[in-house]
Amino acid sequence: MSVDEREPNDGPTVAGAQDLGAFSGDETLTIRGTLAKGGNDGSKYTGDLDVFAFTLGQPGTLDVSVDWTDGADVDVAIYDGNIKVLASDGTANKPAKAALPSANGKYVLGVYSKDNPTAYTVTIRYAKAAGGGGGTGTCPTTPLLPATRVAGGCTMDAVTPTCAVADLRNGGSFEIDWTTNQTMCEGPHKLQITGDPPSEANSVTYSYSSSYNGNDARMTPNIGGFAKITAADIATVTSTSGIYYYRVGAFYGSATEARAFQVLK
Numbered sequence: 001m002s003v004d005e006r007e008p009n010d011g012p013t014v015a016g017a018q019d020l021g022a023f024s025g026d027e028t029l030t031i032r033g034t035l036a037k038g039g040n041d042g043s044k045y046t047g048d049l050d051v052f053a054f055t056l057g058q059p060g061t062l063d064v065s066v067d068w069t070d071g072a073d074v075d076v077a078i079y080d081g082n083i084k085v086l087a088s089d090g091t092a093n094k095p096a097k098a099a100l101p102s103a104n105g106k107y108v109l110g111v112y113s114k115d116n117p118t119a120y121t122v123t124i125r126y127a128k129a130a131g132g133g134g135g136t137g138t139c140p141t142t143p144l145l146p147a148t149r150v151a152g153g154c155t156m157d158a159v160t161p162t163c164a165v166a167d168l169r170n171g172g173s174f175e176i177d178w179t180t181n182q183t184m185c186e187g188p189h190k191l192q193i194t195g196d197p198p199s200e201a202n203s204v205t206y207s208y209s210s211s212y213n214g215n216d217a218r219m220t221p222n223i224g225g226f227a228k229i230t231a232a233d234i235a236t237v238t239s240t241s242g243i244y245y246y247r248v249g250a251f252y253g254s255a256t257e258a259r260a261f262q263v264l265k
């Protein structure tokens, strides 16, 4: 499908964007437009802002590419419905590209020139995720690491369903649960979350003690625990597929399996 840019479309809110409607299935949409003026004062774009809004009806991958004809440095950004940047290309690369491995819901796309006016073509590619309840990529149903049972230790298990979708957009939280199967698993319990590719360096670890009784996390030695995570809690963890993993360990080294879940953020 192909559409032409229509002014006014300078945003910066969803209301000020050109509405592209909803994509319910796999789609490749081309937008032909013109950035009538370029410019950037070091903190913002000062030329023509071409802003588009669209909705993805189901989880999938979103790829955006912008090519142009004239001597210009064109940039692109993908925002959520609150105009928070999710992906962007502010480099001089041609074409300019931005992508979301896990996308679902309302998005806003901005196309800008740092310097000169130019005609451009935006290509938006949306591919629906193949089942799995959301997110994208292949969500492993077998653990990345088997659970470690320490001699004399306890029996910890992950409870959150494999491939569960953590929708952390718009301030959302997601609860991760574990059980000690009524064995004594001394605290603190440590929750480790890693991305894709998984590694110690690409992970965050949170520690919970039995004296911690907040609303967001708790552990009890012979029961288990829970932790509610937000996008901020895993802001430093990256995932090329949108798949993340979590596992929980006890003081003496017993651990749950590393279980996959999908993150929308």
Ligand SMILES: [Ca+2]
Residues within 6 Å of the ligand: 005, 007, 033, 034, 035, 036, 048, 049, 050
């Ligand atoms: Ca324009």
Ligand SMILES: [Ca+2]
Residues within 6 Å of the ligand: 007, 008, 009, 010, 048, 049, 050, 051
């Ligand atoms: Ca415009």
